[in-house]
Amino acid sequence: MSSAVIAGLLVFGAVYLFMQREMLRVILGFVLLGHAGNVVLMAAGGSARRHEPFGAPGDLSTVADPLPQAFVLTAIVIAFSITIVMLVLAVTGRDEDDDTEADPEEARS
């Protein structure tokens, strides 16, 4: 249940930030969305068994699932590189980190 709540909170924040004007906030939204994806993956493996998966454990009922962990590990690194690419996109090109053209009303305020 807690993982469902955490994932929901992260997606809530991510989508809210997506709807903002500044590219940096959109990028932070993607960072949160990446976290949310990882939490969902971990939740898929189950959060009841929490012993570290090392060696050849005798009692399987307490050891965590290593497969989602492997997925999440690589997902974190990939999300990191994508974040850098988006950050570079935010600073190259136009000077404004902002979609003021699309929303003249807010630009005036």
Next chain:
Amino acid sequence: MLLACLAGALLTCALAPLLTRVLGRDAGWLLAVPLLGAAALIALGYDDAAHSPAEPTPAVVESLPWIPSLDVGLALRLDGLSLVFSLLVLVIGAAVLCYATRYLERTDRVDRGKHAGFYALMTGFAAAMLALVLADDLVVFYVAWEATTLCSFLLIARSGDGAREPAIRTLLVTVAGGLVLLAAVTVMIVATGTTRISAVLTHDVWGGQPGLTTLVAVLVAVAAFTKSAQFPFQAWLPDSMVAITPVSAYLHAAAMVKAGIYLLLRFSPVFSGVPAWTVLLVTAGLVTAVFGAVAALRRYDLKELLAYSTMSQLGLLTAMIGVGTTAALSAAVVHTVAHALFKSALFMGVGVIDHNAHTRDLRKLARMNPRMPVTAAIMVLAAASMAGIPLLLGFVSKESMLAAFLDAPGPAWTPWLLTATAALASVFTVAYSARLVLGALGGRRGTMVREAPVTFWAAPAAGALAGLVLGLAPFLLDGLASAGASAAAGSTVEKHLAVWHGPVPELFVSLAVLATGAVLVLARRRVHAVLGPRAFPFSALDGVDRAREGTIRLGGVVGSWTNSPAPARHLAIPAVCLSVVALLAVWRTSELPPVRIAASEPLDWLLALLIGCGVVAMMGARSLISAIVVTGVVGFSITVWFFDLGATDVAMTQLLVEILTVCVMVLLLRRLPARFSSPGARRRVVALLVAGAAGLATTAGVWMLTGRREASPASEYYLTHGYNETGGSNLVNTILVDFRALDTLGELTVLGVAGLTIAALLHGRRPAADDPAPIDERSPVSDPGTNTVFVRTAAWLLGPVIVAMSVILLLRGHYEPGGGFISALVGGAGFTLSYLAAPSDERARVRLPYLWLIGLGVAVGTVTGLLGYLDGSFLRPLHPSVLGFELTTALVFDVGVYLAVIGVILAAFNLLGRPPSDTTKVLPGEPEPGASGPDDPPGSDAAEGTRTEVRKRRRTARRNTPADPATARTPHATHDPGEVNPR
């Protein structure tokens, strides 16, 4: 034989441009030969089949596999109907090609190829029409149908400046019809399970399902209406007469519009009893017949008059097919032939007049003195045939049509109403035929117009004479008409044509029509006075144009929904759609398996609370720095959660990535606005609503879909067999480098591409100018050299420790927490520390060829994978024993991971951390700092990149320095002695 004919026609089309280049406009003579040859072959082939006694309905069938998996083949079938139409297509086509040799302007040696497009399209048109009338496969039929649409579009479009709009309108109407035909074809294929037309026509599905039959009948009828210009799709035909005369002649007489008639006749055996079919065809046909005939009477342009006349005649044919009796179908076949002959002759005759008199307006012709006896004779003969004057083919065909109308089935009033309407259309036909002839004959005074050479009028003369000969001896057509009618009716029909049938009712109708027509001709001035000023209240052309504009506007409106540079709109759409889908799923789900392993510990809830606080703080953050800082709150909370879940490796990775992300963001701080704008109330509410829905959907989805099963079989396999099979005790790492190494190799490649993207972006486009930071020169920390002394000391002490840690983590990764990813991130953190400790951007540059590192990492991973083939498959780890030590190639693979990841991190720091606006430092003519430093590896990417960069900056410096003071400010971190600041 059929395939050979079709191939010959296509070959002619392919050769046409070449021949035209050699022969100029005279290529038409040669191009007509294969068409006539094919016509002869087809006639002989059908004759052979007709004389074989085994066949009740003679047909030649040939087939070539095309898409065998769908049972679609290039199946051709020549029966009576195909025979009639293919002869029309080929013979009229040949006549038009001969005619075109004199109609087209003479070309000199330089632009011989000017008419290449015309000849290629005309022969291509003929080939497409031939394929259409011979096709026995619905898919082939449809493709040929669309090919004729395209050919006619291109032929109209290439006829000069004013032709563009009519061509587009023609295309829109006919393509819309093509889509309707596609729908009909699809329904037929699905309903009958076959694509063979002959099998579809005899399938028993039509008898059993009246609804389906009606649907297909209506679709087929609408498709034919668009092609044959029947009400309400008639607009394009008069519109398209902007095309040059040979094109119009072919389009109106044998091709294009006849395709619709062919379609109706072809499917007549199936649909002739269907009420919707009958009503639709008869109504639309007769309305078009009367409308076209009346409209023709109001025209001054002879060609336009002919265009309306075509529409009217096709209307009669359509109504005839709608009546559907054997008499009606045979009359339709005969009239199709008659129409093809007189209409091609008339069009070509008008073309001759137009060519020599330079006008085809009958008012202008009346002020000229055409001395063109042969052309006049052609016009008179052909127009007489059109008007249905006895001793011409038109009389015979019209009389059989009237007979068929008089015998129409249905309530008692039907024959009378139909005959009366058809007779009305015929009366107007007589009137406009006379108008045409009188206009073509011209006046007696004025400019004299000379007769054209025989080569020019030969083709129309042949058509007009054929009408006369067949009118005198109509029995010559008996065989062709019977064959065509038999195929159209689906049963054997014996048609006997004769000039004199005795005093039958249709004779009296004919006489009445001619008499009334003659009255109209005599009173033509008064008729014109009545009709002339009366324009129709609406124009179908406007309708087409409005439909077209409406479509374009609709496209614009739909496009504008997503046409925005704001990421918000693009990102909101998937969020909203996914939320709706998820919430619908929640609403529709009634029963779930019980939660088996729902375990939430108090720490989880504490972390959830922390994450919630972090998220809310991120949402509310108004400045760049605070946003970056609170991002860490979320990241570190999740790191702790991963530790708690027993995912040590994951947690370590997350921890390091969190640190590095903040470091990268810090590099960009000065290039981004320091404060965020405050979103308006509307944006905030919308964002909160969308975000709330997405969050709710996520929570519901995760809650419903996870924690409701025991450990997966894959998980159990890794836990029980992982150690024994790989010798590695860190199961997560063994999954990464042993079991699912292919995934990891793919991820390395993605990382590498990300690194290359960063490099390409920053080399290709300058990053945004940074905001200058105000520096108090009196402050003791203003000098970066002394300011960073503590960090430098720490880095000096910690550097070797970090490097050693990184190596240890890499080596032990297979057994203990660690591995390629984690160790590379640790190493990257070390480089970051050294970067942060450097007193200036220039000195901080870590001179390692990062792009090489990325490539090397992927290469190492791939080579390790190839080594796996020694043991059977790609990426299978080997376990060689060297000097008693058990080694594994998985470790080498992990080294590849290490190299790629560290390459990406170095790329990010080197490229983003370069002096932000050093245009002031590299003034033209000055030595370039760092461009070819002694510690640059020769030929390394970094040095290469720097050199090009500096060259580029020099250019921008020349441009920018006087104009743009913003880019010329000195950044705070470059206060090294020796740097020149021009300010």
